[in-house]
Amino acid sequence: MKLASEKQVVSRRDAEAAERLRALVRSASIEATPRQILTVEHLPDLMPAGTCVYVPFLPKGRFGDTLEACQRLIDVGMQPIPHVPARMAESRGQMRDWLARMTESGVDRLLLIAGDSDAIAGPFPDTLAVLESGLLAEFRFHGIGVAAHPDGHPMADRATLIQALGIKREYARTTSTRLWVVTQFSFDPNAVIDWLQSLGTILEEVPVYIGMAGPTRVKTLMAYAAQCGVGASARLMLRRPGSARLLRAWTPDAMVRALVRYCLDNPDTLLRGIHLFPFGGLRQSAQWIQEHNGSVEGQRGQFHESSVQ
Structure with missing residues (x-):
C-alpha cells in the first residue's frame, strides 16, 4: 500500500508539473x-492573438520604426510592449513626445529601461529619473514593466x-500603476531562484517574468550573451555535465523545467511566466512556444495584468 501511495504522489506531482509548465x-x-x-x-500564424511582444528601441534605430512595428502588432491583434530607454531621450520634451505618440497609436503599456548605451543623451540617466519626472502620470498607460538582472549588473x-525595484514598487503603489518585472535572459536557474528568494517582500504582489533565450545555435547564443553582459553565465552553462549536447543547439527546456520545480515547491512565488529572446530567429522561438504550451484558448490577454494598488 505504501508503494502504491508513493506512486500516486509522484504521478500527481508529475501532472502538476506538466500543467505548470504549460501555463x-x-x-x-x-x-x-x-x-x-x-x-x-x-505574423498571426506564428503567434496567437493577444501575445505580448516586446519591441526594442535600438541604439542606432529610430523611434518611428518601433512605433510602426507596434502598429502592425495592434493591427493583427497582438499586444505590443515597446521599450522606452531613458538614456536615449535627449530632452524632457522628447520623452513626452515618445509617450504621447505611443498613446495616440493605441499602445497602452511599455517597458521602461535605462538603455544599452553608456552615454546619457539628456536628463534621464536611469529609469528612476523618468519616474521622478512625473511624465508618465500625464498619460493613461495600462501598465509599466521594469527590468531586472538575476545574474547581476556591471x-x-x-x-x-x-x-531600486522597491522604489519602483512604491511608485506603482502610490500612483495606482500596474507594474511587472521582466528579467534579462539567464542560463542558470539556480541564479534565478537565488535572486527570486533574495527579493523577500520587496515587490509584494508585483509579478515577475523570467527572461531566457529561445532555441538557437550555441555560437549565436554566446555572442549575444557576451554583448548583453551574461557571458559568465553562458560559460558556466557549457562547463556543466551533459553540456556536450549544447554544442549543437540550445533550447530553454531545462531552464523551464527547473523553474517549474521551484514553483511547485514555492507556491507563493512571484514568478508568473517566461519571456523569450529569439536569438535563433522569431519563427524558431514561436514554434517552440507552440510545441510546449498546450491549449492557448482563454489564456492570452492575461499576461501582465497584476497590479499594485
Missing part, C-alpha cells in the same frame, strides 16, 4: 525587433538593484 509557456511573451515584426509574413550590486 508558464502558454503565457509567454517574446521579444522581436522592428525589422522582424515588419518583414515576417503571416554597474550596480544586488542590494542597490533590489532597492
